[in-house]
Amino acid sequence: MSSTTGSLPTTAPILFEDYLALGIYVGIALFLVAILLLLSWGLGHRTRSRIKNEPYESGVYPTDNARLKGPVPFYLVAIFFILFDIEVIFVASWAVAYDRLGWAGFGQVSFFTLVLLVGLLHLWKTGALDWGPSAARQNRKNQDIP
Protein backbone atom coordinates (compact mmCIF):
# COMPACT_ATOMS: atom_id res chain seq x y z
CA MET A 1 0.00 0.00 0.00
CA SER A 2 2.96 2.31 0.36
CA SER A 3 4.38 2.14 -3.12
CA THR A 4 4.56 5.86 -3.68
CA THR A 5 4.72 7.33 -0.19
CA GLY A 6 8.21 8.72 0.26
CA SER A 7 9.78 9.12 3.68
CA LEU A 8 8.64 12.27 5.44
CA PRO A 9 11.30 14.48 7.06
CA THR A 10 11.69 13.51 10.69
CA THR A 11 9.99 16.03 12.96
CA ALA A 12 12.18 17.80 15.49
CA PRO A 13 10.92 18.13 19.09
CA ILE A 14 8.98 21.34 19.68
CA LEU A 15 11.23 23.98 21.20
CA PHE A 16 10.00 26.82 23.36
CA GLU A 17 12.30 29.33 21.63
CA ASP A 18 10.69 28.68 18.24
CA TYR A 19 7.33 29.83 19.50
CA LEU A 20 8.52 32.74 21.60
CA ALA A 21 8.14 35.26 18.75
CA LEU A 22 4.64 34.06 18.01
CA GLY A 23 3.71 34.32 21.65
CA ILE A 24 5.01 37.89 21.89
CA TYR A 25 3.12 38.80 18.73
CA VAL A 26 -0.17 37.41 20.06
CA GLY A 27 0.41 39.16 23.38
CA ILE A 28 1.02 42.53 21.74
CA ALA A 29 -2.09 42.14 19.59
CA LEU A 30 -4.30 41.33 22.57
CA PHE A 31 -2.74 44.13 24.62
CA LEU A 32 -3.32 46.70 21.87
CA VAL A 33 -6.96 45.75 21.41
CA ALA A 34 -7.57 45.84 25.15
CA ILE A 35 -5.89 49.24 25.51
CA LEU A 36 -7.91 50.74 22.67
CA LEU A 37 -11.19 49.46 24.03
CA LEU A 38 -10.43 50.56 27.57
CA LEU A 39 -9.28 54.02 26.54
CA SER A 40 -12.36 54.71 24.43
CA TRP A 41 -14.55 53.40 27.23
CA GLY A 42 -12.84 55.55 29.84
CA LEU A 43 -12.14 58.75 27.93
CA GLY A 44 -15.03 58.91 25.47
CA HIS A 45 -18.07 60.96 26.45
CA ARG A 46 -21.50 59.37 26.31
CA THR A 47 -24.76 60.73 25.05
CA ARG A 48 -27.95 58.74 25.08
CA SER A 49 -30.68 59.71 22.68
CA ARG A 50 -33.03 58.06 20.22
CA ILE A 51 -30.88 58.86 17.25
CA LYS A 52 -27.82 57.41 18.89
CA ASN A 53 -29.58 54.09 19.40
CA GLU A 54 -30.56 53.56 15.79
CA PRO A 55 -28.81 50.73 13.92
CA TYR A 56 -27.39 53.10 11.30
CA GLU A 57 -26.71 56.47 12.80
CA SER A 58 -27.38 59.22 10.23
CA GLY A 59 -28.35 56.53 7.79
CA VAL A 60 -31.51 55.32 6.15
CA TYR A 61 -34.47 54.75 8.51
CA PRO A 62 -34.91 51.01 8.84
CA THR A 63 -38.68 51.18 8.61
CA ASP A 64 -39.58 49.15 5.53
CA ASN A 65 -40.07 45.62 4.37
CA ALA A 66 -36.87 43.68 4.77
CA ARG A 67 -37.49 41.82 1.52
CA LEU A 68 -36.43 44.46 -0.92
CA LYS A 69 -36.56 43.69 -4.60
CA GLY A 70 -33.49 44.82 -6.40
CA PRO A 71 -30.95 43.69 -8.95
CA VAL A 72 -28.35 41.54 -7.27
CA PRO A 73 -25.28 41.30 -9.46
CA PHE A 74 -23.23 40.05 -6.55
CA TYR A 75 -23.65 36.42 -7.46
CA LEU A 76 -22.36 37.19 -10.93
CA VAL A 77 -19.39 38.98 -9.42
CA ALA A 78 -18.76 36.02 -7.16
CA ILE A 79 -18.90 33.52 -10.01
CA PHE A 80 -16.60 35.57 -12.21
CA PHE A 81 -14.23 36.05 -9.32
CA ILE A 82 -14.05 32.32 -8.67
CA LEU A 83 -13.55 31.58 -12.37
CA PHE A 84 -10.75 34.02 -12.94
CA ASP A 85 -9.20 33.59 -9.53
CA ILE A 86 -8.79 29.85 -9.87
CA GLU A 87 -7.16 30.27 -13.25
CA VAL A 88 -4.46 32.37 -11.58
CA ILE A 89 -3.31 29.26 -9.73
CA PHE A 90 -2.29 27.66 -13.03
CA VAL A 91 -0.50 30.76 -14.20
CA ALA A 92 1.28 31.04 -10.85
CA SER A 93 2.48 27.44 -11.06
CA TRP A 94 3.98 28.26 -14.45
CA ALA A 95 5.56 31.46 -13.15
CA VAL A 96 7.46 29.54 -10.47
CA ALA A 97 9.40 27.61 -13.11
CA TYR A 98 9.10 29.85 -16.14
CA ASP A 99 12.83 29.86 -16.93
CA ARG A 100 13.11 26.11 -16.97
CA LEU A 101 9.89 25.51 -18.88
CA GLY A 102 11.24 27.60 -21.74
CA TRP A 103 9.33 28.55 -24.84
CA ALA A 104 7.12 25.47 -24.83
CA GLY A 105 5.83 26.37 -21.39
CA PHE A 106 5.43 29.95 -22.48
CA GLY A 107 3.39 28.85 -25.48
CA GLN A 108 1.11 26.73 -23.34
CA VAL A 109 0.50 29.40 -20.75
CA SER A 110 -0.13 31.90 -23.54
CA PHE A 111 -2.77 29.62 -25.00
CA PHE A 112 -4.29 29.30 -21.56
CA THR A 113 -4.38 33.07 -21.14
CA LEU A 114 -5.91 33.37 -24.59
CA VAL A 115 -8.71 31.06 -23.52
CA LEU A 116 -9.27 33.26 -20.48
CA LEU A 117 -9.29 36.33 -22.71
CA VAL A 118 -11.95 34.76 -24.93
CA GLY A 119 -14.04 34.14 -21.83
CA LEU A 120 -13.61 37.73 -20.66
CA LEU A 121 -14.51 39.08 -24.09
CA HIS A 122 -17.60 36.92 -24.18
CA LEU A 123 -18.68 38.17 -20.75
CA TRP A 124 -18.03 41.73 -21.74
CA LYS A 125 -19.89 41.63 -25.01
CA THR A 126 -22.91 39.79 -23.61
CA GLY A 127 -23.24 42.54 -21.02
CA ALA A 128 -22.49 40.44 -17.98
CA LEU A 129 -20.14 43.18 -16.74
CA ASP A 130 -22.71 45.99 -17.09
CA TRP A 131 -24.28 46.61 -13.74
CA GLY A 132 -26.52 49.39 -12.61
CA PRO A 133 -29.88 50.79 -13.69
CA SER A 134 -28.98 51.52 -17.32
CA ALA A 135 -28.05 47.88 -17.95
CA ALA A 136 -31.24 46.67 -16.28
CA ARG A 137 -33.30 48.91 -18.54
CA GLN A 138 -31.41 47.62 -21.56
CA ASN A 139 -32.15 44.07 -20.52
CA ARG A 140 -35.83 44.76 -20.11
CA LYS A 141 -35.95 46.22 -23.60
CA ASN A 142 -34.49 43.02 -25.05
CA GLN A 143 -36.80 40.82 -23.06
CA ASP A 144 -38.64 39.53 -26.10
CA ILE A 145 -35.51 37.74 -27.26
CA PRO A 146 -34.36 35.51 -24.43
Next chain:
Amino acid sequence: MDNNLVQIALQNVNMWAIMPSLILICFGMGLLLINVFLPRGTTKHAVWISLIGLVVTGLFVFKGWGDPQYGFNDAVALDNFAAFFNITFLVAAGLTILMSDEYLRREGYPVSEYYPLVLFTTAGAMWMASGTDMMTIFLGLEVMSVGLYVLAGFFRNQVRSNEAGLKYFLLGAFSTGFLLYGIALIYGVTGSTRLTEIGIYLNAHTSLLGNPMTLAGLVLIAIGFLFKIAVVPFHMWTPDVYEGAPTPITAFMSAGPKAAAFASFLRIMEYCFFSLKPEWTAMLWVLAVLTMVVGNVIAITQTNIKRMLAYSSIAHAGYALVGMVAANEIGYSGILFYMLAYAFMNIGAFAVLVLAGKKGEDNLTLEGFSGFGYKRPFLGVAMTIFLFSLMGLPPTAGFAGKFYIFAGAVKAGYLWLAVIGVLNSAVSLYYYLRVMVYMYFRDPLEDYAWVSMPVSVVVSIVIAIAGSLYLGIVPGFVMELAKLAVF
Protein backbone atom coordinates in the same frame (compact mmCIF):
# COMPACT_ATOMS: atom_id res chain seq x y z
CA MET B 1 12.07 21.52 -9.16
CA ASP B 2 14.51 19.22 -10.92
CA ASN B 3 15.54 20.25 -14.41
CA ASN B 4 15.20 16.70 -15.68
CA LEU B 5 11.68 16.44 -14.33
CA VAL B 6 10.67 19.56 -16.25
CA GLN B 7 12.17 18.20 -19.45
CA ILE B 8 10.37 14.88 -19.02
CA ALA B 9 7.09 16.63 -18.31
CA LEU B 10 7.34 18.70 -21.47
CA GLN B 11 8.55 15.93 -23.75
CA ASN B 12 5.62 13.72 -22.86
CA VAL B 13 2.96 16.28 -23.64
CA ASN B 14 2.29 15.16 -27.25
CA MET B 15 -0.55 17.39 -28.40
CA TRP B 16 -1.48 14.86 -31.13
CA ALA B 17 -3.09 12.70 -28.46
CA ILE B 18 -5.76 15.34 -27.82
CA MET B 19 -5.84 16.90 -31.28
CA PRO B 20 -9.48 16.02 -32.16
CA SER B 21 -10.91 17.47 -28.97
CA LEU B 22 -8.54 20.43 -29.20
CA ILE B 23 -9.90 21.24 -32.65
CA LEU B 24 -13.45 21.02 -31.35
CA ILE B 25 -12.62 23.29 -28.42
CA CYS B 26 -10.99 25.84 -30.74
CA PHE B 27 -14.04 25.83 -33.00
CA GLY B 28 -16.29 26.21 -29.99
CA MET B 29 -14.31 29.16 -28.64
CA GLY B 30 -14.12 30.83 -32.01
CA LEU B 31 -17.86 30.40 -32.35
CA LEU B 32 -18.44 31.96 -28.92
CA LEU B 33 -16.40 34.97 -30.00
CA ILE B 34 -18.18 35.31 -33.33
CA ASN B 35 -21.55 35.02 -31.61
CA VAL B 36 -21.09 38.06 -29.42
CA PHE B 37 -20.30 40.31 -32.38
CA LEU B 38 -23.42 39.32 -34.30
CA PRO B 39 -26.93 40.48 -33.42
CA ARG B 40 -28.86 38.12 -31.16
CA GLY B 41 -31.09 35.67 -32.97
CA THR B 42 -28.72 34.87 -35.83
CA THR B 43 -27.86 31.20 -35.67
CA LYS B 44 -27.25 30.00 -39.23
CA HIS B 45 -23.52 30.77 -39.05
CA ALA B 46 -23.29 28.80 -35.79
CA VAL B 47 -24.81 25.71 -37.41
CA TRP B 48 -22.39 25.87 -40.32
CA ILE B 49 -19.30 26.56 -38.25
CA SER B 50 -20.03 23.79 -35.77
CA LEU B 51 -20.73 21.34 -38.60
CA ILE B 52 -17.42 22.29 -40.24
CA GLY B 53 -15.72 21.83 -36.88
CA LEU B 54 -17.22 18.37 -36.50
CA VAL B 55 -16.17 17.36 -40.03
CA VAL B 56 -12.60 18.61 -39.56
CA THR B 57 -12.39 16.75 -36.27
CA GLY B 58 -13.76 13.65 -37.96
CA LEU B 59 -11.06 13.85 -40.63
CA PHE B 60 -8.40 14.00 -37.92
CA VAL B 61 -9.92 11.01 -36.17
CA PHE B 62 -9.96 9.03 -39.43
CA LYS B 63 -6.39 10.03 -40.18
CA GLY B 64 -5.31 8.86 -36.75
CA TRP B 65 -6.89 5.42 -37.12
CA GLY B 66 -4.34 2.68 -36.57
CA ASP B 67 -1.75 5.16 -35.38
CA PRO B 68 -2.22 5.38 -31.60
CA GLN B 69 -0.94 8.49 -29.89
CA TYR B 70 -0.11 8.59 -26.20
CA GLY B 71 0.41 11.83 -24.39
CA PHE B 72 0.64 13.65 -21.09
CA ASN B 73 2.65 10.89 -19.41
CA ASP B 74 0.16 8.26 -20.56
CA ALA B 75 -2.81 10.06 -19.10
CA VAL B 76 -4.36 10.28 -22.57
CA ALA B 77 -4.41 7.65 -25.29
CA LEU B 78 -5.86 8.29 -28.72
CA ASP B 79 -5.98 4.65 -29.77
CA ASN B 80 -8.45 2.86 -32.02
CA PHE B 81 -10.82 2.38 -29.11
CA ALA B 82 -11.00 6.14 -28.52
CA ALA B 83 -11.17 6.82 -32.25
CA PHE B 84 -14.18 4.55 -32.73
CA PHE B 85 -16.04 6.19 -29.88
CA ASN B 86 -15.02 9.63 -31.13
CA ILE B 87 -16.75 8.86 -34.40
CA THR B 88 -19.87 7.89 -32.46
CA PHE B 89 -19.81 11.20 -30.56
CA LEU B 90 -19.26 13.16 -33.75
CA VAL B 91 -22.16 11.41 -35.47
CA ALA B 92 -24.41 12.11 -32.48
CA ALA B 93 -23.36 15.76 -32.26
CA GLY B 94 -23.67 16.29 -36.01
CA LEU B 95 -27.19 14.83 -36.26
CA THR B 96 -28.23 16.80 -33.18
CA ILE B 97 -26.94 20.09 -34.54
CA LEU B 98 -28.63 19.50 -37.88
CA MET B 99 -32.05 19.17 -36.26
CA SER B 100 -31.54 21.79 -33.57
CA ASP B 101 -31.80 25.07 -35.45
CA GLU B 102 -35.33 24.44 -36.66
CA TYR B 103 -36.52 23.31 -33.25
CA LEU B 104 -34.93 26.17 -31.32
CA ARG B 105 -36.33 28.71 -33.77
CA ARG B 106 -39.82 27.25 -33.48
CA GLU B 107 -39.73 27.26 -29.70
CA GLY B 108 -38.53 30.86 -29.65
CA TYR B 109 -34.98 30.31 -28.49
CA PRO B 110 -32.76 31.18 -31.46
CA VAL B 111 -29.72 31.36 -29.20
CA SER B 112 -26.34 30.73 -30.77
CA GLU B 113 -24.61 29.78 -27.49
CA TYR B 114 -26.30 26.40 -27.86
CA TYR B 115 -23.84 25.22 -30.51
CA PRO B 116 -20.55 25.91 -28.69
CA LEU B 117 -22.06 24.07 -25.71
CA VAL B 118 -22.72 21.02 -27.88
CA LEU B 119 -19.14 21.17 -29.18
CA PHE B 120 -17.66 21.45 -25.67
CA THR B 121 -19.82 18.57 -24.50
CA THR B 122 -18.57 16.45 -27.38
CA ALA B 123 -14.98 17.33 -26.52
CA GLY B 124 -15.59 16.24 -22.94
CA ALA B 125 -16.98 12.95 -24.19
CA MET B 126 -13.82 12.49 -26.28
CA TRP B 127 -11.62 12.94 -23.22
CA MET B 128 -13.67 10.33 -21.42
CA ALA B 129 -13.11 7.87 -24.24
CA SER B 130 -9.39 8.52 -24.51
CA GLY B 131 -8.59 8.97 -20.83
CA THR B 132 -6.20 6.38 -19.43
CA ASP B 133 -5.91 8.10 -16.08
CA MET B 134 -8.70 8.42 -13.54
CA MET B 135 -8.17 12.17 -13.44
CA THR B 136 -8.43 12.61 -17.20
CA ILE B 137 -11.61 10.57 -17.25
CA PHE B 138 -13.03 12.60 -14.40
CA LEU B 139 -12.11 15.85 -16.13
CA GLY B 140 -13.81 14.69 -19.32
CA LEU B 141 -16.88 13.61 -17.39
CA GLU B 142 -17.16 17.04 -15.79
CA VAL B 143 -16.67 18.96 -19.03
CA MET B 144 -19.32 16.81 -20.65
CA SER B 145 -21.77 16.94 -17.76
CA VAL B 146 -21.59 20.67 -17.08
CA GLY B 147 -22.41 21.39 -20.70
CA LEU B 148 -25.29 18.93 -20.57
CA TYR B 149 -26.74 20.44 -17.39
CA VAL B 150 -27.00 23.78 -19.16
CA LEU B 151 -28.38 22.23 -22.34
CA ALA B 152 -31.01 20.18 -20.49
CA GLY B 153 -32.33 23.35 -18.86
CA PHE B 154 -31.89 25.42 -21.97
CA PHE B 155 -35.51 26.58 -22.26
CA ARG B 156 -35.17 28.74 -19.23
CA ASN B 157 -38.77 29.98 -19.27
CA GLN B 158 -40.24 26.48 -19.38
CA VAL B 159 -40.78 24.86 -16.02
CA ARG B 160 -40.23 21.35 -17.38
CA SER B 161 -36.93 22.19 -18.95
CA ASN B 162 -35.82 23.83 -15.71
CA GLU B 163 -36.88 20.76 -13.82
CA ALA B 164 -34.88 18.58 -16.19
CA GLY B 165 -31.80 20.75 -15.82
CA LEU B 166 -32.00 20.87 -12.04
CA LYS B 167 -32.70 17.15 -11.64
CA TYR B 168 -29.90 16.23 -13.97
CA PHE B 169 -27.55 18.59 -12.17
CA LEU B 170 -28.36 17.37 -8.65
CA LEU B 171 -28.27 13.67 -9.48
CA GLY B 172 -25.27 14.10 -11.77
CA ALA B 173 -23.35 15.88 -9.03
CA PHE B 174 -24.33 13.12 -6.65
CA SER B 175 -23.11 10.38 -8.96
CA THR B 176 -19.89 12.30 -9.60
CA GLY B 177 -19.38 12.21 -5.85
CA PHE B 178 -19.69 8.43 -5.88
CA LEU B 179 -17.18 8.19 -8.70
CA LEU B 180 -14.66 10.44 -6.96
CA TYR B 181 -15.01 8.53 -3.72
CA GLY B 182 -14.31 5.32 -5.58
CA ILE B 183 -11.27 6.84 -7.29
CA ALA B 184 -9.99 8.02 -3.91
CA LEU B 185 -10.36 4.55 -2.38
CA ILE B 186 -8.60 2.89 -5.30
CA TYR B 187 -5.85 5.46 -5.11
CA GLY B 188 -5.56 4.67 -1.42
CA VAL B 189 -5.16 0.97 -2.17
CA THR B 190 -2.79 1.13 -5.12
CA GLY B 191 -1.15 4.54 -4.87
CA SER B 192 -1.87 5.46 -8.46
CA THR B 193 -4.54 6.98 -10.65
CA ARG B 194 -3.05 5.62 -13.88
CA LEU B 195 -5.31 2.84 -15.14
CA THR B 196 -2.59 0.43 -16.26
CA GLU B 197 -0.59 0.92 -13.07
CA ILE B 198 -3.64 0.18 -10.94
CA GLY B 199 -4.26 -2.99 -12.94
CA ILE B 200 -0.66 -4.18 -12.66
CA TYR B 201 -0.52 -3.38 -8.94
CA LEU B 202 -3.76 -5.22 -8.16
CA ASN B 203 -2.63 -8.18 -10.25
CA ALA B 204 0.68 -8.36 -8.41
CA HIS B 205 -0.82 -8.04 -4.94
CA THR B 206 -3.54 -10.65 -4.94
CA SER B 207 -4.08 -10.24 -1.20
CA LEU B 208 -5.57 -6.83 -1.97
CA LEU B 209 -8.27 -8.24 -4.23
CA GLY B 210 -10.49 -9.33 -1.35
CA ASN B 211 -9.79 -6.16 0.60
CA PRO B 212 -13.04 -4.33 1.42
CA MET B 213 -11.46 -1.05 0.34
CA THR B 214 -10.71 -2.38 -3.14
CA LEU B 215 -14.17 -3.82 -3.53
CA ALA B 216 -15.83 -0.65 -2.23
CA GLY B 217 -13.75 1.41 -4.65
CA LEU B 218 -14.71 -0.85 -7.55
CA VAL B 219 -18.41 -0.65 -6.70
CA LEU B 220 -18.38 3.11 -6.17
CA ILE B 221 -16.62 3.74 -9.49
CA ALA B 222 -19.11 1.43 -11.19
CA ILE B 223 -22.03 3.31 -9.61
CA GLY B 224 -20.66 6.62 -10.90
CA PHE B 225 -20.73 5.36 -14.46
CA LEU B 226 -23.92 3.34 -14.15
CA PHE B 227 -25.70 6.57 -13.18
CA LYS B 228 -24.59 8.16 -16.43
CA ILE B 229 -25.49 5.07 -18.44
CA ALA B 230 -28.88 4.94 -16.63
CA VAL B 231 -28.75 1.34 -15.48
CA VAL B 232 -31.66 0.25 -13.39
CA PRO B 233 -31.25 1.00 -9.76
CA PHE B 234 -29.77 4.33 -10.88
CA HIS B 235 -32.17 5.19 -13.69
CA MET B 236 -34.72 7.34 -11.87
CA TRP B 237 -33.57 10.63 -13.38
CA THR B 238 -33.75 9.43 -16.96
CA PRO B 239 -37.47 9.73 -17.85
CA ASP B 240 -37.94 13.16 -16.29
CA VAL B 241 -34.76 14.59 -17.73
CA TYR B 242 -35.34 13.10 -21.16
CA GLU B 243 -38.91 14.37 -21.21
CA GLY B 244 -38.13 17.88 -20.02
CA ALA B 245 -34.98 18.60 -22.00
CA PRO B 246 -35.22 20.08 -25.51
CA THR B 247 -35.86 17.19 -27.91
CA PRO B 248 -32.55 17.42 -29.83
CA ILE B 249 -30.68 17.44 -26.53
CA THR B 250 -32.60 14.38 -25.40
CA ALA B 251 -31.50 12.69 -28.60
CA PHE B 252 -27.90 13.72 -28.00
CA MET B 253 -27.94 12.68 -24.34
CA SER B 254 -29.26 9.24 -25.13
CA ALA B 255 -26.49 8.57 -27.66
CA GLY B 256 -23.32 10.60 -27.07
CA PRO B 257 -22.84 10.83 -23.29
CA LYS B 258 -24.14 7.32 -22.81
CA ALA B 259 -21.51 6.01 -25.21
CA ALA B 260 -18.89 8.12 -23.44
CA ALA B 261 -19.77 6.63 -20.08
CA PHE B 262 -19.60 3.15 -21.63
CA ALA B 263 -16.18 3.95 -23.07
CA SER B 264 -14.62 4.97 -19.77
CA PHE B 265 -16.42 2.21 -17.90
CA LEU B 266 -15.09 -0.41 -20.32
CA ARG B 267 -11.58 0.97 -20.15
CA ILE B 268 -11.51 1.17 -16.36
CA MET B 269 -12.95 -2.29 -15.88
CA GLU B 270 -10.63 -3.84 -18.45
CA TYR B 271 -7.44 -1.95 -17.50
CA CYS B 272 -7.79 -1.71 -13.72
CA PHE B 273 -9.95 -4.53 -12.55
CA PHE B 274 -9.19 -7.42 -14.90
CA SER B 275 -8.08 -9.39 -11.86
CA LEU B 276 -11.57 -9.02 -10.41
CA LYS B 277 -13.38 -10.02 -13.58
CA PRO B 278 -15.53 -12.81 -12.05
CA GLU B 279 -16.76 -10.39 -9.39
CA TRP B 280 -17.79 -7.52 -11.63
CA THR B 281 -19.26 -9.67 -14.37
CA ALA B 282 -21.50 -11.27 -11.75
CA MET B 283 -22.54 -7.81 -10.57
CA LEU B 284 -23.23 -6.60 -14.09
CA TRP B 285 -25.14 -9.79 -14.93
CA VAL B 286 -27.77 -8.91 -12.34
CA LEU B 287 -27.85 -5.26 -13.35
CA ALA B 288 -28.17 -6.08 -17.06
CA VAL B 289 -31.16 -8.34 -16.45
CA LEU B 290 -32.80 -5.78 -14.14
CA THR B 291 -32.19 -2.98 -16.60
CA MET B 292 -33.61 -4.83 -19.58
CA VAL B 293 -36.69 -6.02 -17.70
CA VAL B 294 -37.54 -2.78 -15.90
CA GLY B 295 -36.86 -0.58 -18.93
CA ASN B 296 -39.01 -2.66 -21.24
CA VAL B 297 -41.87 -3.33 -18.84
CA ILE B 298 -42.29 0.30 -17.81
CA ALA B 299 -41.99 1.46 -21.43
CA ILE B 300 -45.12 -0.58 -22.19
CA THR B 301 -47.31 1.65 -20.03
CA GLN B 302 -46.06 4.96 -21.43
CA THR B 303 -48.38 7.04 -23.60
CA ASN B 304 -45.90 9.86 -24.15
CA ILE B 305 -43.55 8.89 -26.95
CA LYS B 306 -40.59 10.86 -25.61
CA ARG B 307 -40.98 9.16 -22.24
CA MET B 308 -41.38 5.81 -23.96
CA LEU B 309 -38.11 6.40 -25.80
CA ALA B 310 -36.49 7.32 -22.47
CA TYR B 311 -37.45 3.98 -20.97
CA SER B 312 -36.43 2.23 -24.16
CA SER B 313 -33.03 3.89 -23.86
CA ILE B 314 -32.75 2.37 -20.38
CA ALA B 315 -33.56 -1.02 -21.89
CA HIS B 316 -30.93 -0.49 -24.60
CA ALA B 317 -28.36 0.29 -21.94
CA GLY B 318 -29.24 -3.12 -20.54
CA TYR B 319 -28.61 -4.82 -23.90
CA ALA B 320 -25.25 -3.11 -24.16
CA LEU B 321 -24.35 -4.18 -20.62
CA VAL B 322 -24.80 -7.79 -21.77
CA GLY B 323 -21.73 -7.21 -23.93
CA MET B 324 -19.79 -6.17 -20.86
CA VAL B 325 -20.87 -9.23 -18.95
CA ALA B 326 -19.64 -11.35 -21.85
CA ALA B 327 -16.28 -9.56 -21.47
CA ASN B 328 -14.81 -11.07 -24.62
CA GLU B 329 -13.81 -9.63 -27.97
CA ILE B 330 -17.22 -10.02 -29.61
CA GLY B 331 -19.03 -8.63 -26.59
CA TYR B 332 -16.84 -5.55 -26.33
CA SER B 333 -16.78 -4.81 -30.03
CA GLY B 334 -20.51 -5.46 -29.99
CA ILE B 335 -20.90 -2.60 -27.51
CA LEU B 336 -18.88 -0.29 -29.76
CA PHE B 337 -20.99 -1.29 -32.74
CA TYR B 338 -24.22 -1.01 -30.81
CA MET B 339 -23.44 2.49 -29.55
CA LEU B 340 -22.83 3.71 -33.10
CA ALA B 341 -25.97 1.99 -34.35
CA TYR B 342 -27.97 3.39 -31.44
CA ALA B 343 -26.75 6.90 -32.23
CA PHE B 344 -28.16 6.61 -35.75
CA MET B 345 -31.49 4.99 -34.95
CA ASN B 346 -32.37 6.84 -31.76
CA ILE B 347 -31.41 10.31 -32.94
CA GLY B 348 -33.32 9.61 -36.15
CA ALA B 349 -36.46 8.76 -34.17
CA PHE B 350 -36.08 11.97 -32.16
CA ALA B 351 -35.63 13.96 -35.37
CA VAL B 352 -39.04 12.73 -36.54
CA LEU B 353 -40.47 13.80 -33.18
CA VAL B 354 -38.94 17.25 -33.67
CA LEU B 355 -40.78 17.68 -36.96
CA ALA B 356 -44.06 16.26 -35.65
CA GLY B 357 -44.38 18.95 -32.97
CA LYS B 358 -45.97 22.40 -33.00
CA LYS B 359 -44.67 25.51 -31.33
CA GLY B 360 -45.02 25.19 -27.58
CA GLU B 361 -46.54 21.73 -27.68
CA ASP B 362 -44.44 18.80 -28.69
CA ASN B 363 -47.25 16.51 -29.87
CA LEU B 364 -45.86 13.45 -28.21
CA THR B 365 -48.95 11.47 -27.32
CA LEU B 366 -49.75 8.30 -29.20
CA GLU B 367 -53.09 9.76 -30.34
CA GLY B 368 -51.17 12.66 -31.81
CA PHE B 369 -49.68 10.23 -34.29
CA SER B 370 -52.98 8.82 -35.56
CA GLY B 371 -52.73 8.41 -39.31
CA PHE B 372 -49.43 10.23 -39.36
CA GLY B 373 -47.92 7.69 -41.73
CA TYR B 374 -50.46 8.38 -44.49
CA LYS B 375 -50.44 12.14 -44.21
CA ARG B 376 -46.66 12.40 -44.00
CA PRO B 377 -45.35 9.37 -45.90
CA PHE B 378 -41.64 10.22 -45.75
CA LEU B 379 -41.63 10.80 -42.00
CA GLY B 380 -43.81 7.74 -41.50
CA VAL B 381 -41.41 5.49 -43.39
CA ALA B 382 -38.42 7.03 -41.61
CA MET B 383 -40.02 6.47 -38.20
CA THR B 384 -40.85 2.91 -39.20
CA ILE B 385 -37.23 2.21 -40.10
CA PHE B 386 -35.98 3.67 -36.81
CA LEU B 387 -38.53 1.74 -34.78
CA PHE B 388 -37.67 -1.50 -36.61
CA SER B 389 -34.05 -0.82 -35.82
CA LEU B 390 -34.82 -0.14 -32.16
CA MET B 391 -36.78 -3.38 -32.02
CA GLY B 392 -33.85 -5.21 -33.51
CA LEU B 393 -35.44 -6.56 -36.67
CA PRO B 394 -33.31 -7.31 -39.73
CA PRO B 395 -32.11 -5.70 -41.94
CA THR B 396 -31.42 -2.81 -39.61
CA ALA B 397 -28.53 -1.71 -37.44
CA GLY B 398 -30.29 -2.67 -34.23
CA PHE B 399 -30.49 -6.29 -35.34
CA ALA B 400 -26.80 -6.51 -36.16
CA GLY B 401 -25.85 -4.83 -32.89
CA LYS B 402 -27.99 -7.11 -30.76
CA PHE B 403 -26.81 -10.11 -32.73
CA TYR B 404 -23.15 -9.39 -31.97
CA ILE B 405 -23.77 -8.62 -28.31
CA PHE B 406 -25.84 -11.74 -27.69
CA ALA B 407 -23.38 -13.81 -29.72
CA GLY B 408 -20.65 -12.59 -27.38
CA ALA B 409 -22.74 -13.57 -24.38
CA VAL B 410 -23.39 -17.04 -25.76
CA LYS B 411 -19.72 -17.52 -26.59
CA ALA B 412 -18.78 -16.57 -23.04
CA GLY B 413 -21.21 -19.16 -21.72
CA TYR B 414 -23.98 -16.83 -20.62
CA LEU B 415 -26.70 -18.64 -22.53
CA TRP B 416 -29.48 -17.64 -20.14
CA LEU B 417 -28.50 -14.00 -20.28
CA ALA B 418 -28.81 -14.07 -24.06
CA VAL B 419 -32.20 -15.80 -23.76
CA ILE B 420 -33.42 -13.13 -21.33
CA GLY B 421 -32.17 -10.46 -23.71
CA VAL B 422 -33.99 -11.92 -26.68
CA LEU B 423 -37.18 -12.32 -24.65
CA ASN B 424 -36.91 -8.69 -23.66
CA SER B 425 -36.56 -7.68 -27.29
CA ALA B 426 -39.82 -9.51 -27.89
CA VAL B 427 -41.45 -7.50 -25.12
CA SER B 428 -40.18 -4.30 -26.67
CA LEU B 429 -41.95 -5.17 -29.92
CA TYR B 430 -45.23 -4.27 -28.23
CA TYR B 431 -44.55 -0.64 -27.47
CA TYR B 432 -42.59 0.07 -30.63
CA LEU B 433 -45.23 -1.54 -32.82
CA ARG B 434 -47.98 0.39 -31.03
CA VAL B 435 -46.55 3.63 -32.38
CA MET B 436 -46.75 2.14 -35.87
CA VAL B 437 -50.27 0.92 -35.27
CA TYR B 438 -51.28 4.49 -34.47
CA MET B 439 -49.36 5.82 -37.46
CA TYR B 440 -50.83 3.43 -40.03
CA PHE B 441 -53.98 1.75 -38.68
CA ARG B 442 -55.82 4.69 -37.17
CA ASP B 443 -57.84 7.29 -39.02
CA PRO B 444 -56.06 10.60 -39.04
CA LEU B 445 -57.48 13.08 -36.52
CA GLU B 446 -55.67 15.97 -38.13
CA ASP B 447 -54.08 16.76 -41.46
CA TYR B 448 -50.69 17.59 -39.91
CA ALA B 449 -50.55 20.80 -41.92
CA TRP B 450 -48.11 22.36 -39.48
CA VAL B 451 -45.43 19.81 -40.25
CA SER B 452 -42.78 21.54 -42.34
CA MET B 453 -39.83 19.80 -43.92
CA PRO B 454 -36.77 22.01 -43.44
CA VAL B 455 -33.70 20.82 -45.34
CA SER B 456 -31.41 20.51 -42.33
CA VAL B 457 -33.70 18.16 -40.40
CA VAL B 458 -34.45 16.11 -43.50
CA VAL B 459 -30.71 15.76 -44.10
CA SER B 460 -30.24 14.50 -40.55
CA ILE B 461 -33.10 12.02 -40.98
CA VAL B 462 -31.67 10.79 -44.28
CA ILE B 463 -28.22 10.35 -42.74
CA ALA B 464 -29.78 8.47 -39.83
CA ILE B 465 -31.71 6.19 -42.21
CA ALA B 466 -28.57 5.58 -44.25
CA GLY B 467 -26.61 4.75 -41.12
CA SER B 468 -29.28 2.45 -39.71
CA LEU B 469 -29.61 0.55 -42.98
CA TYR B 470 -25.90 0.44 -43.81
CA LEU B 471 -24.98 -0.93 -40.41
CA GLY B 472 -27.80 -3.43 -40.73
CA ILE B 473 -27.21 -4.71 -44.25
CA VAL B 474 -23.40 -4.71 -44.35
CA PRO B 475 -22.33 -4.72 -40.74
CA GLY B 476 -19.11 -6.61 -41.47
CA PHE B 477 -16.83 -3.69 -42.25
CA VAL B 478 -17.74 -1.59 -39.23
CA MET B 479 -17.67 -4.68 -37.04
CA GLU B 480 -14.14 -5.42 -38.23
CA LEU B 481 -13.16 -1.87 -37.26
CA ALA B 482 -14.80 -2.36 -33.86
CA LYS B 483 -12.85 -5.58 -33.39
CA LEU B 484 -9.63 -3.72 -34.18
CA ALA B 485 -10.64 -1.09 -31.67
CA VAL B 486 -11.08 -3.25 -28.60
CA PHE B 487 -8.16 -4.15 -26.40
